[in-house]
Amino acid sequence: MTRRTVRLAHVLSSTALAAGALLATAACAQEDGRDAGAAGISASPAAARQQTESPTGSPTGSPTGTLTESGAETALITAADIEDDWTQVKDTEAENWHDGLLIGKVDVSDFLSAKTDAADCQRLMDSLFDDDLLGKPSGANALRGFTEDDSRLLYQVAAYDRTDVQDSLNWMAELPQECDQFTMTENGEKRTVQVTESSLPSVGDAREGLRVTVRGPVDGTDATLTLDVAAVRVGDNAITVTAGGLDGDEDDSVRSAVQLGTQRLQDVLAGRSPAASPSQFD
Numbered sequence: 207m208t209r210r211t212v213r214l215a216h217v218l219s220s221t222a223l224a225a226g227a228l229l230a231t232a233a234c235a236q237e238d239g240r241d242a243g244a245a246g247i248s249a250s251p252a253a254a255r256q257q258t259e260s261p262t263g264s265p266t267g268s269p270t271g272t273l274t275e276s277g278a279e280t281a282l283i284t285a286a287d288i289e290d291d292w293t294q295v296k297d298t299e300a301e302n303w304h305d306g307l308l309i310g311k312v313d314v315s316d317f318l319s320a321k322t323d324a325a326d327c328q329r330l331m332d333s334l335f336d337d338d339l340l341g342k343p344s345g346a347n348a349l350r351g352f353t354e355d356d357s358r359l360l361y362q363v364a365a366y367d368r369t370d371v372q373d374s375l376n377w378m379a380e381l382p383q384e385c386d387q388f389t390m391t392e393n394g395e396k397r398t399v400q401v402t403e404s405s406l407p408s409v410g411d412a413r414e415g416l417r418v419t420v421r422g423p424v425d426g427t428d429a430t431l432t433l434d435v436a437a438v439r440v441g442d443n444a445i446t447v448t449a450g451g452l453d454g455d456e457d458d459s460v461r462s463a464v465q466l467g468t469q470r471l472q473d474v475l476a477g478r479s480p481a482a483s484p485s486q487f488d
Contacts, residue, residue, distance in 0.1 A: 271475040273365040273443050278348035280480065281363045281445075281471040285352060288459045288466075292352035292359060300351025300360060307420045307431045308335040310390030310397055317388070326377065327385040330401070334418065340366060340374040340437055340444055357456055359449035361463055363471060368442045375439060378414040390420075397422030407461060409468040410438035410445075415460070434460045440471050 273281075285292045308331050317323040333339045337360070345365030352359040382403040390397045397420055404415035413436070420431040432454035436447045447463045449456035470480040 271477060273346045273363075273475065275346045275348070277474045278346040278363045278365070281467070281474045282348055282350045283361050283463055283467045283470065284350075287470075288352070288359065288462045290354055290459055292354045292459070295351045295353055297349070297351070300349060303351065303358060303360060304335060305431060305433075307397065307422060307424070307429070310392035313389040313391060317384075323384040324388075326381065327388050327399070327401075329377075330381055330385060330418070331390065331399070334433065334435070334448070337362075337448075339378075339435065339446055339448070340364075340371050344370070356453045357449065357451035359447065359456065359459060359463070361467065362446045363443070363467075364446070365443050368439075371439055371442070371444050372412060375412050375414050375437060378416060378437065381416060390422075395423055404434060404436070404457060404460075406436055406438070407465045407468075409465060410440045413438040413464070417457070430454065432456075436460050436464050438464055438468050440468060441475065443471060443475065445471055 271277075285294050310331065312324050312328045312331065314324045317327075343364035344367045347362065347364030349360060349362040352361075381401050385399070385401040387398065387400050390399060399421075400419045402417045402419075404417045406413045406415040415437075416435045418433045418435060420433075422429065429452055431450065431452060433448055433450040434456045436445075438445050445464070445467050447460050447467070449460050449463075473480040
């Protein structure tokens with residue numbers, strides 16, 4: 207399989223920004239196959255901030271099998287796994303999704319702790335554009351993209367170093383406080399950014415959710431881009447979901463993707479075939 211290791215950033219044109227959803231997404235070319243591989247199940251460490259619990263309140267274990275390329279493909283969700291009328295797109299199209307409203311230099315004067323907080327906010331905006339919110343995967347990874355009207359949803363499954371991915375989740379947890387509201391400048395135009403925390407289903411070993419809202423001019427007209435972002439760690443692996451556009455609120459779809467996608471990944475890591483996609487959203 208040939209995997210892209212270097213990606214060129216493509217900024218959406220103003221016309222495309224005004225006409226459709228503007229969502230940053232990136233990934234690698236994917237490999238066909240459905241062999242998840244057998245793996246044992248054992249208890250995994252509790253997350254630093256959020257711990258998955260059983261109905262009785264005791265921690266639950268996570269599968270610890272190695273994620274293969276074909277397993278990552280199998281763990282991807284389908285349109286039936288998310289609410290509303292999403293349509294799956296070609297992988298090559300999803301790989302090149304980028305949102306020009308995310309480009310800009312963070313205004314350091316907005317922060318009391320300029321050197322630290324401003325750097326974290328810049329990292330957030332850059333990683334949303336570059337599609338590497340949790341950092342570079344250390345192993346197998348796969349992605350799938352969906353569209354609905356003027357919104358886009360990008361779903362990624364990947365293997366990481368556990369320490370690195372947990373550090374990224376801990377970093378995400380601080381962003382609603384560090385990056386509550388700030389401005390960015392691009393080509394003389396100012397954009398206002400707000401970052402708030404969003405709740406996620408209690409799945410996986412650790413999870414973080416954010417809503418990022420960017421307001422600024424597009425082709426002479428004020429526009430608002432709203433992105434719902436979620437990341438869930440399962441052992442040394444994680445799923446990442448980014449959804450939104452100029453139409454805004456995709457929280458329900460993100461929650462559905464997280465709920466069912468985490469179970470699919472756990473099934474794959476345990477050597478089981480994921481259950482058929484549900485029909486309750488039809």
